[in-house]
Amino acid sequence: MAETNRPLANRILIGLAVGVIAGVASLALGRVWPDSLVFVRKLSTSALDPFGQIFLRMLFFVVIPLVFASLATFGVPPEGIGIVLGVDRVLDMVRTMTNVGSDVVTTVVVDAQEARAEAKAAGG
Numbered sequence: 001m002a003e004t005n006r007p008l009a010n011r012i013l014i015g016l017a018v019g020v021i022a023g024v025a026s027l028a029l030g031r032v033w034p035d036s037l038v039f040v041r042k043l044s045t046s047a048l049d050p051f052g053q054i055f056l057r058m059l060f061f062v063v064i065p066l067v068f069a070s071l072a073t074f075g076v077p078p079e080g081i082g083i084v085l086g087v088d089r090v091l092d093m094v095r096t097m098t099n100v101g102s103d104v105v106t107t108v109v110v111d112a113q114e115a116r117a118e119a120k121a122a123g124g
Contacts, residue, residue, distance in 0.1 A: 008062060015055060022048075 006014075026044075030037040071081055 012059065019052075 026037070026040045029040065068078075068081060072078070
């Protein structure tokens, strides 16, 4: 019978280890039999992804209260936590805009350099 008294941190680490081992095993299997990756991809997206999403949501529901409890332990008032969350939302949007903008600029620059290299190779 499985032991159910494991601490939450141990359960999280076990889930992480199983995920890493499954990923490494599927990559090794793909090197030996490349056609097997199609099956592994279908299995992953149809059967394993929902479990991963559930795991991440459960982890989120555990981590956020722990963060709030830690902040309260250090003397941060609940109102301060609300202000931090509101400001973090705006900062997160700014970080996302910066990342997307830099990705677009990088794509344009690389495309222009490739076009120049192709024109140079074709023209002599």
